[in-house]
Amino acid sequence: MFSVTIRDHLMIAHSLSGEVFGPAQRLHGATYVVDATFRREQLDADGIVVDIGRASAELHAVLADFNYRNLDEEEAFAGRNSTTEVLAQVLADRLAERVQAGALGAVARGVSTIAVLLHESHVAWAGYERPL
Amino acid sequence: MFSVTIRDHLMIAHSLSGEVFGPAQRLHGATYVVDATFRREQLDADGIVVDIGRASAELHAVLADFNYRNLDEEEAFAGRNSTTEVLAQVLADRLAERVQAGALGAVARGVSTIAVLLHESHVAWAGYERPL
Amino acid sequence: MFSVTIRDHLMIAHSLSGEVFGPAQRLHGATYVVDATFRREQLDADGIVVDIGRASAELHAVLADFNYRNLDEEEAFAGRNSTTEVLAQVLADRLAERVQAGALGAVARGVSTIAVLLHESHVAWAGYERPL
Amino acid sequence: MFSVTIRDHLMIAHSLSGEVFGPAQRLHGATYVVDATFRREQLDADGIVVDIGRASAELHAVLADFNYRNLDEEEAFAGRNSTTEVLAQVLADRLAERVQAGALGAVARGVSTIAVLLHESHVAWAGYERPL
Amino acid sequence: MFSVTIRDHLMIAHSLSGEVFGPAQRLHGATYVVDATFRREQLDADGIVVDIGRASAELHAVLADFNYRNLDEEEAFAGRNSTTEVLAQVLADRLAERVQAGALGAVARGVSTIAVLLHESHVAWAGYERPL
């Protein structure tokens, strides 16, 4: 199995509902360092998993919808918490939609899974992995 | 599949028996930077894998039993080497016991695997992953 | 010259005023990974720069005043931007006050400079260094 | 499942054929920070996955065949691109051959998979994992 | 003293002349992870050292002149080795020229020093610092 990972980042504000979140129930924020991983069994004719330039551009576009925003006001999280786990799922799903829509070109047809890992500090990170 | 990882560390002395260990047969020591990962298929009602605060406290408690100690004198390693691999297994098993005993609350019932990764230097790390 | 550095982190929301900040004028947030460095010419009788346990506790206390908060509502930043640079200065000044007030004990009398470095992402960080 | 990972590095020149590579079609180069991971279900009698000293020496030997070289002139990449993905596969296959030939000793008979991850910068990495 | 650092990277081929370089006399290459640091005594009216967006764009432009190239063919290194140290100096000098030419705006007039640190692997880095 082959994999390619690209890194970008995202800076947002949000608050979390539920006693379990303690002080994180207050409006605060986070930098998420975002690792997006694409996996596939066989490489394409150029010897790559995906075009890393296009993949980076698509990841950046997916992040741009949330970057420098308050997630409490974003429709994507209406009725639920924008926890690191949920955000990872939203980002992975949006990346998957773009791949399926052909944004990475024919090469990406062989991608079997997409994973998004969000580093919220030097001591905590969370992720979501899904088939394509 | 969702995951959450938390990081802590541990500083111990030990020696290793067997020619394969070369100079590490002498009494020496290590800092282990410890990454504990919890995985599950579905998030709980709060949108999380585990309560990261409680998980961090439990990990810290598990490490406290060995922190600043000579593992050669610890019962957990009687009759066997406290290699990085074995230590990872002991820590993962203890974390699993705590989760199963309810230390992380009802939320943790959905956790399917626990993994412990021990970084012993900038050029070597070892881990153990097990189902819950 | 000797130095000791300890690392902690801080998660906040804020907005920045001024065209130079572009999209960061909107309410957003950041995780700051915080490195606090203490320097001195000579070690104390125990062979240390500062008591790392007490220094970590004081740093954590200084961060707690801002952690999980919206800096736009904090008096410390009234009338000015809570940029990474300004935040580094505020944190370094508060640490310096605590050292001067004896919070780190007699050992800290020999500390000559305090520096705070704030990592806001994997590609940007800012800091402030001052004499004690 | 247990794992052990060791890190080394490799500095090479190469060019890549195909429009998808844009400016990387020109002769350029890369440092690859190389993580080689060995996994197995059960530890050996010494409590290890592999002898980390011998594994490091074998990885270093495998890298030495390409280190400080122009991959465009290397037979291993004749007729194909030396992309990060392809290079990871070549390195993993060579490591696997050495393990199977007994270079890591009897202990390595239990290794079930080998993975090679190549970090080409702070924002991109690629890997290949295979059974042994 | 305040500082701001931004990170980018550069992938080049080159060879080095002189017995001291051993196998690095052959044509090979490197990824340089580039940290550019700007220092100044006082912040500007916005509370910043430099406009991080413009500074990142200027650093990227400076790197673009060398990215994906063979430094052996670049005029900047004619008659001398493109060692990591020399490259750091060339990059710092070019950044300084741009700051002096007003590329970062009036805000940058207060910058007192520029430093460039080039990470060539996980175990080696080199840098150059100069007044502005």
Added chain:
Amino acid sequence: MFSVTIRDHLMIAHSLSGEVFGPAQRLHGATYVVDATFRREQLDADGIVVDIGRASAELHAVLADFNYRNLDEEEAFAGRNSTTEVLAQVLADRLAERVQAGALGAVARGVSTIAVLLHESHVAWAGYERPL
């Protein structure tokens, strides 16, 4: 000012005397990731600060005297604590002696300072810098 830094590591056991050390008074251990930095105003004729190969070999030799040992039994620390700060000084002094004795060759005559930084975990490090 130019600088070159090389990284290696050291695994030791030790105990520390004095109430300030709390649980670290017990026999424990540490991995120290060691960064040795050489600084000088002008590069030599080859365009380097020091021969990185020889510098790495000398650093490794300096570390070998303590690696996989119990520092409580080492003469270098008789009558004093082997704190991270003291260890950094001992290592920097030994490196300096080797440079002055010509171990790095004529090129090293221009080195003006040597610094040793010891990372004892992901959240703490200490260092010592001295003129040559």
